[in-house]
Amino acid sequence: MSYRSSWMNDDLDIFRETFRRYLSTTLSPWAQKWRADKMIDKEAWLALGEMGALCPDMPEEYGGLGGTFAHVAAVIEDLEYELPEMALPVAVHNAIVAQYVLHFGSHEQKQRWIPGLASGQLIGAIAMTEPGGGSDLRALRTRATREGNAYALNGSKTFITNGQIADLVIVAAKTDLEQGTKGISLLMVEADGSDGFRRGKNLDKIGMHASDTSELFFDNAFVPAENLLGGQEGQGFYQMMELLPKERLAIAVSAVASMERMVQITTDYAKERNAFGKPILEFQNTAFVLAERKSETLIARVFLDWCIERAIRGELDQVAASIAKYWTTDKQCETADECLQLHGGYGYMDEYEIGRRYVDARIQRIYGGTNEIMKLLIARSL
Structure with a gap:
């Protein structure tokens, strides 16, 4: 039985044919090494960026292909078929991190981060889950305290996909302890420029061995106020x-x-x-x-x-x-x-x-x- 998804079109067919061939011939031979290393090489991310497989639905002015969610879905599917080791890390990058920046970021924030996410120069992660918190976002304990033109971020996160290699991490934190879910904000933490930010160990898992999964720690981590996503506190939830x-x-x-x-x-x-x-x-x-x-x-x-x-x-x-x-x-x-x-x-x-x-x-x-x-x-x- 032959079945073609209703959201496919001729342009996507051409893109996917080239993309799958590249995955199977060029990147797939590295999968065993990545599983052993518990890490995907930075070069592979850059290669996906060159292929247009990172942030394909982002506007062209920010370095994307100007596509739709169909492009995001196509990339996930092709990775799952040909190179499942990269499916989850790229899905987090494309379908989560980039989406937050696009939907809630200011024009300046979009210009600052989306081109790097699209090229693979920046690898994205999102840090919601905390030890003991699980799926309960209301139980967040990580705090972000405004100090002048910056926030001091304190707390810890766990089970963070791309945590070992991420350059840009979206962190959910409480900016107002009295407001419950209305006190949650999202801060963009740039790994290279945040004193007080520390990566924990690369966690051992029973599966998904090539996908690094980490603990993240924030001890008065410095985050510029301009890195508040959306420009207003309390919007995170x-x-x-x-x-x-x-x-x-x-x-x-x-x-x-x-x-x-x-x-x-x-x-x-x-x-x-x-x-x-x-x-x-x-x-x-x-x-x-x-x-x-x-x-x-x-x-x-x-x-x-x-x-x-x-x-x-x-x-x-x-x-x-x-x-x-x-x-x-x-x-x-x-x-x-x-x-x-x-x-x-x-x-x-x-x-x-x-x-x-x-x-x-x-x-x-x-x-x-x-x-x-x-x-x-x-x-x-x-």
Whole structure:
């Protein structure tokens, strides 16, 4: 069955053909090294910038391609297919960090940061989660105290994607301790120019080994007042609520692309692997499992495409994004489990792609707001 997403067009087809070929021939050979190093080389980011794969939806005046969320989705999908090691780091960079600067930054802030994000000279991260806080943004303890023309930032963050290599970090902090969520602001921390900012260790994870994940510490870290995102204190929670749907949709994009890839490689394996004198695809159980996985993957794809269309039009709402995030990532984990089972013992080997995808999939149900939080948000709409 051939299926082409409704949001695709001829220009994107040309871009993706070149992009996928570049990933498979030039960057993919480095994936094993990155997994071992727990880090992606800076040169790879610069290469993506040259390809136009970083911030492709940013306006041309700021160094982007002037595209739409379709370009962001296409890049995530192609990375998930060809080079999954880079899918999450780039999604954070493209679908989160750059979006905050574009939507809430002043013209001066956009000029200052987006060109570097688009070229790969700057790598972005966002620091919301704190030790003991999890998905509860209301429980933030990191403080930003105004001192003259700067803020003194104090606190710590954890589980920060790109934390080891980020040049620009969006930090959620309390600028008013008495105002609850109305006292949260977003500060842009430039790693090279912030005394008091320190990176913790590169955390050991069960999956996503090439994606660095860090603790970040702020001990009277110096942040110029001009780095307040949006120019007004107390807007951080509302800024996060406005852009979280797009972040969650990006996670769903990755989930569906991974499902499609896992069904593909498992079907290929089942055609080649013989047992009891015939390919295992000829056994009814194998065929039925893959038939179910293909069906659910196509259903996920159609719903995802509907959500992407809404995002392109600026109509994506919190409920639809929450449904997409929770349902596709649940199905991604189910698909990983069943496809690994069909690989038998080989599926448990790290050298097999399905094994790596199995452990990588599990975090999808946690970050971006746990799937339990997604169900809570959906329930509130009933």
